[in-house]
Amino acid sequence: MAPIDNDSPVPDAGRHSLLGLLTRGPTQLGLLIILLILWFVFTSVAPGFLSRFNLNSMGRSVAIDVVVGFAQMVVLATGGMNLSVGAIGVCCVMIAGYLMQAAGLPIPVSILLTLAFGGLLGALNGLAIVKTGVNSFIVTLASASLFSGGMLIFTKGVPLNGLPATFGAFGRSGVGPVPSLAIVALLIGALLYILFKHTVLGRQILAVGANARTAEMSGIPVGRITIFVHVLSGVLAGAAALMLTSRLSAAMPAVAGDDWLLPSFLAPVIGGTALAGGMVSVIGTILGALLVATIRSGLLVLQVGNFWLQLFLGVFLLSAILFERYRAKLAIREQTRRA
Amino acid sequence: MKTLLSFAARTQWSGILVGVIAGGIALSFASPAFMTEFNWFVMLRSICVSLLVAFSQMVMLGVGQMNLSVGALGGLVAVVTGGLMDVWGLPAIVAIGIGIVFGGLAGFINGWLTVRTGINGFIVTLATGSAFAGINLGITKAIPFYNLSPAFVAFGNGRFGPFPLLLIVPLLVTVLLVIFFARTVEGRYMLAVGGNAHAAELSGISVARATIMAHVLSGLLAATAGVLAVAQLGSAQPTIGADWVVISFAAPIIGGASLAGGSISILGTLIAVLLVGLIQNAMVLLAVDPYWVTFLLGALILAAVWVNRYRAIRVGED
Amino acid sequence: MALILDRIGKSFPGVRALNNASLSLNGGEIHALMGENGAGKSTLIKIITGVHRPDSGTVTLGGAPLSLSSPRDAIALGISAVHQERNLIPRFSVAENILLEGLPVRNGLVDFRRANDEAREHLRKVGLDVDPATEVRRLSVAQMQMVEIAKALSHQAKVLLLDEPTASITDAETEILFRLVRQLRDQGTAILFVSHKLEEVLSLCDRVTVLRDGETTLCGAPMAGMTRQTLIEAMIGRAERPVIARSGKPQEGTPKIELREVATAAGHGDISFSLYRGEILGLYGLVGAGRTELVRAIIGKDKLKSGMVLIDGKSVRIGSVEEAIKRFRMGYVSEDRKHEGVVLAHPIRSNIAMTVWDRIASTFGLIGAGKERKTAAPLARQLEIRTPNLEKLVGNLSGGNQQKVSLAKWLAADVDILFIDEPTVGIDIKAKAYIHELINGLADKGIAILLISSDMPEMVALADRILVMHDFRIVHEHKNDRKYETASRAIMSAIHAAEPVQTRTAR
């Protein structure tokens, strides 16, 4: 496993056989294979699964999950965590609503200000972590409470539902069969991919995550990098918040928050991002979110469960990951055999 | 006295202990109700479940792993225990016994899956957590079990002066855990695995065994917390455990545990739980505007941790 | 009891680490296992200790076939090892680390008092004077190494495997170790000894097995009759060639860097010296003399208390390592490669290019794997880093090859001042010669080099001047004429003349 989206080191043999294909390549390929299998199974059992309506709705919610996952992923890259992703998210939801509805600012201005606000909250996290030396887990745990508390104080829990119609319309729109929100998520993904794969900054972030002491001794400004990823995380949480606001055509205090906590970790970790830092996968995060959404949606369409749904969700998720584990094992064995 | 002070200065959790004590003193001036027997009872009772939940996660941090299913597992055990009493009319002791064994078993499943598949424990327990929650909802359909053994419920509400009877359980567990991690070979092995799994393996310690044991222990503790929650609430609510995740990590980590594993503090965890309990109690006693409660909770935790960190730097630790 | 490995094969993804490698290790002998970095020595040891399972071949112990599925099995059979990498539990006490496999128990509880007593006994044997209750993370590198040795010896194993145990300890400690090892041999223990220090091997061992590219090129040959040359030929397939000597000389004029009466928070006092462009200034001292700590203070990692640092004649304040590197163009090759030198989880190319990311990036801050590879490839070739390609994770390289990466990244960096701390620990002789040539070459290019090494011959071969440090003070300066005898005598007598140090409890 190389740090990012592995360009597979052993490219030759076995290229033409199916087994060869299956047993090469990184986790991301494995996830893709699982996804294809699941899609195939779900469609053949429940035709509603691939209906335009269902795909569209899945696409939109995955898009938000993906960006939420990104917001966590960039911090995980340095070996830290951001438990306040959801709190920043809900603050941004409300700020966006306020800017558009109460302050009546033009949509693009509101968007920029919202993202900047997310970045600002992230910067507070980063500064607190670097200046106090308290670990990111505790700082962001406390700041989550600070941020969402602050939001409650200002809004008194009252939602805003008079947003400009065009803003909500964007959340429902699409280009052909692809929801606009999914395109936004992919664009953000592309930028992050470039960041981590092709820029110095991205490399530095990963180096800090994999070994902060070595990074420092190599002249990398560990403190500044830490602050930067938190700002980025805040901006991404802000982006996810805007997407959510657009999708719901309203800003309300009950969204994001704690609801984002686990999903923010789930997608990156399934996708191959290391909790310990130093290794991220943008594509993996997208596939991870897709996997979870596919399983949920598939179970819903199959009408499995009702109250039991969560049980099946857990079981399916585990089986899918087991499958990938097994495939990865085969892949390593294959590479070893060829050595 | 001097040595006591320097010991205190060196101990990881002394900063937050100072926070707890100072907070307690300030509060007793600010609100006459604080020092009443009944308030102490209420506060102590409220930390019983949290403490066990925190221990359940702390054990995992000890071996360098996480358990995201603590809440779901505890919740499942809660309704299983309640259901056994309500639907099958089993005596409390039997129901509790089965419930706790069930928790240990669920923990074993977590551990076994982590070890055998080599999948990150984070994902395994996230998935099993979902499964446990699903079983909980599936059997209850979100409707609580009410007909519990009266003696059991009485135990949940009984008190001895300011001390809730329930407190016996977490106190006993605290003592056992201190001995387990400080003085037993298995306990030391778990911490060794958390501190450096590779080195532990090379020293002939079975990492697999230690990991599974930690999961079982974590399951047992979460199960105990679930049972206690039922006793405390007087009914087996399917929502028990739903919001345990955050406190489960927060308390051990505020108390000095390292997320990287191998380093935990049982007393630190205890004090951290006390700190959070105290802050929450204060908010109600001082009739803080409800919209400010969340904000202040965050601010106070940050402040306490900051003080502790400042102390650590002064002592030259880390 | 004889341990026999017959035609062992072992592959990792992309690498065949062992190929029909054989070894026969008898009780009552010290058997040397030699080979270049990446030849497969550690892999072989890991097979004997149950860490890895062989792909092919057989292992027998005392005639019975051995199939180990974990280190526990090996320990149970009386096989004990000091591995090349440190393997201690950082937050456990010295005593607990030593006795981890068999903690003394009373009434079901660990008996720490007895553990401390027992451990103290083991520590005494290896001559390490630390409190057994100290947490291991507070020890120095050398002390940790001695703890590991004490731990391995405490088992009274039938088979003892020592993978470069002397790489990071001094001569005095090495002597103690050898005395103990010989005692064990005389009691019938089978001992396998890995080292890149040829003189050591020649004087200590009874037989020798040599690996080259995972194959045995010499199998259990008696050491009597071996010479340095024959060993080298067996390892690298040809004779040793002399190191190309330096062409240049230190430049005169303003020193590149000068320290005036520097005192540090770590305890250094009155440190003054000048280092010129094109000069290699040696800093010699026994372990714990404070050399590493001095360099850390200079590069802004630790605090300076007083005194002045001048660069190019101008007084400067260096606030952070980043500033030292970016603004003052300094480089630091750490002695602790695992924690400060390399990023184990990242590929070779990123590790080497790390220091020059800023420079090889395009205007928008973009770099790609290709650019990194272009930077890294020539250095990897020059240092002969043994790897199928530059994508391999540094953590999967052999120890010596990791050390090469840790050095290579600073060779890439194009610095003005380079601090090199123990550059050739664990490096095979061929690569060591290359590294010496590289260091010479860097000096010839005008770089000012401060070289810390506990390897006296290395010091004498490279340094223009040698400062001797003892107990955080510079006690002597030796103008090096590159003659080993005179230099070593002068240096050692300077150290002995200085006050004896009382042992301090680590930082």
Next chain:
Amino acid sequence: SDNKIALVPGGPHPYFAPWEQAAADAAKDFGIAAVEYKVPSEWKLEAQTELLESLAAQGTNGFGVFPGDAVGVNAILSEMKSNSIPSVALGGCAQDPTDVGLCLATDVSQSAYLGTKALIEAMGGKGTIVHLAGLLVDPNTTLRVKAVERAVGETNGAVTLLQTVGDTDSQEQGDQKINALLAAQKDKINGLIATGYISSVVAATALKNLGDKKIKLVGIDDDKIILDGIRDGFVAGTMAQNPYGQAYIGAYALDQMAGGCSVKADAPWIATPQTAHFVDSGTLLISAKNVDSYKDDLKALTKKLQASFKDTYLSCK
């Protein structure tokens, strides 16, 4: 009809248990092809939205929804409407402007107001009360807070509101906060008004454990613990809602709407702070007097409402 109707609560919650039976009864009584009771796996807007979308993808053509979030639910339901799938809000309302046809529910504001009035009456018209409120992020909480304040205000100072405690609508937090409140103020408090399901249960349990009958409690919903509290005298009363009726009549209305009926513009709608198309599903105070008979009262109420529903509120071709 061959309509497929789905009844979707906000999440798993005991309040909705009667919906299951109501769904079955409605399908039988009105001859609807399918009336399904579908519960989102978690109490999250996201989970509810996904469930609604998935059901629509499979041909459900009428939704009775308890809005997981009064504002948040609008986006998906207006999309449903643009695909000609009608919806009604059941048990709680969607916030105007909305494409939800109508809201058949308890008026949260009115219920809290009436509950407080009942509490004040039980206290003899004077004293001090504390409001145990639900989740602060829930906009209904604000409505209830205002309603309680209004009822207190109407006493012209005879009753004072000592304190509002928020976020008591979850098991453990509720237990902790309510008990701490009692520890601090139990001698000063004469009455408690609980406006959340769990808040009510926890408050009833706490008073019973204390053995305190001086403090009057009026809660909401008819959990077994509360009903027992009423019987034992620890609880003065509780505001019953009519979940069965909501689901039963809701299914009926949806069947009609999916069959071409539309919501009348001029019907006797009640206007609430949330919506202009409100129909009261029936609220009544359960007290010691009617604790054993209130279910029949609710049934009668349901029958009556259903019988005239079509003519009163819908216009059909």
